[in-house]
Amino acid sequence: MSLTNCFCAIASYLCPRRPQRFSSFFFKGWISVCSLLCLTLSSRAVFSAPPQSDVHHQIESLQSQIDQLKLQYGQAPASLDNPIQQTSGQLNYTPLSTEAVFPPCPPAFSPPEKPKYPIVKLTGFFQADAGWIHQTDANKAIVGDIQDGADFRRARLAAVGDVWENVGYSLEMDFAFGGRPSFMDVWFEVKDEEAGNFRFGQFRHPFGMDGLTSVKELTFLERGLPFSFLPFRQIGMMYYGHNEDEDMTWAISGFRFPTDPFGGNIGDSGGYGGAMRVTGLVVDNGDE
Numbered sequence: 001m002s003l004t005n006c007f008c009a010i011a012s013y014l015c016p017r018r019p020q021r022f023s024s025f026f027f028k029g030w031i032s033v034c035s036l037l038c039l040t041l042s043s044r045a046v047f048s049a050p051p052q053s054d055v056h057h058q059i060e061s062l063q064s065q066i067d068q069l070k071l072q073y074g075q076a077p078a079s080l081d082n083p084i085q086q087t088s089g090q091l092n093y094t095p096l097s098t099e100a101v102f103p104p105c106p107p108a109f110s111p112p113e114k115p116k117y118p119i120v121k122l123t124g125f126f127q128a129d130a131g132w133i134h135q136t137d138a139n140k141a142i143v144g145d146i147q148d149g150a151d152f153r154r155a156r157l158a159a160v161g162d163v164w165e166n167v168g169y170s171l172e173m174d175f176a177f178g179g180r181p182s183f184m185d186v187w188f189e190v191k192d193e194e195a196g197n198f199r200f201g202q203f204r205h206p207f208g209m210d211g212l213t214s215v216k217e218l219t220f221l222e223r224g225l226p227f228s229f230l231p232f233r234q235i236g237m238m239y240y241g242h243n244e245d246e247d248m249t250w251a252i253s254g255f256r257f258p259t260d261p262f263g264g265n266i267g268d269s270g271g272y273g274g275a276m277r278v279t280g281l282v283v284d285n286g287d288e
Contacts, residue, residue: 119161126155152176166191179261196241202263205231206251206277231273234259247281
């Protein structure tokens with residue numbers, strides 16, 4: 001017999017046996033209290049805790065949603081057959097591994113990709129010059145009438161790069177010189193850090209500091225007067241390199257002289273020449 005039925009039986013027993021001890025008002029109050037007790041016990045029976053099978057199902061559903069989110073953001077779910085186990089009527093949760101919760105980070109620096117040959121780099125520049133001249137009559141009588149003017153001193157376009165790991169090239173033209181265009185640095189070379197480098201074509205030969213300085217690094221628009229005695233750009237070949245510590249360089253070349261604006265010299269009007277240059281670092285203060 002349930003506890004609710006017991007309360008109902010006690011109420012029915014007390015009320016008929018002793019009506020003289022209870023007034024009508026007290027009798028009605030007793031009946032109300034018994035009814036409330038019956039409703040309370042019934043409600044506790046109805047709203048009881050769900051079975052463990054429902055809790056297990058809800059946890060599995062949440063775990064499935066977590067796995068779907070991991071797949072959506074590129075992380076594979078944990079490779080566990082059944083992370084939630086049920087033993088002796090109790091739910092035991094197997095925690096995920098550290099690698100599953102915190103996946104390993106990708107490397108900070110990926111290895112550089114191997115370049116695809118041939119490599120071509122386009123470059124170029126121009127330099128313009130302008131002049132306004134005022135002369136006295138005495139100056140005009142000595143040097144003549146010098147005209148005002150403006151012109152392009154240099155206008156160059158070049159393609160440089162490598163056709164393979166140890167083979168480089170340069171193709172540079174100038175559209176302001178007399179040839180329009182005129183050949184500038186037009187060569188190819190075979191590079192080897194241990195044996196040295198070999199260059200063939202038209203290039204600046206290893207003679208004179210002023211001639212080996214780029215026109216983009218000059219203080220003025222023109223080089224100094226001794227530059228007229230340098231071989232400068234001629235068609236020929238050169239061998240050059242440096243030592244292992246890179247504190248000494250050498251270069252030796254042979255060329256045909258003089259070379260015209262189109263990179264050639266055909267006939268008996270010219271000759272052959274050679275140039276050599278050696279440099280070394282006398283004092284090395286390191287990084288100071």
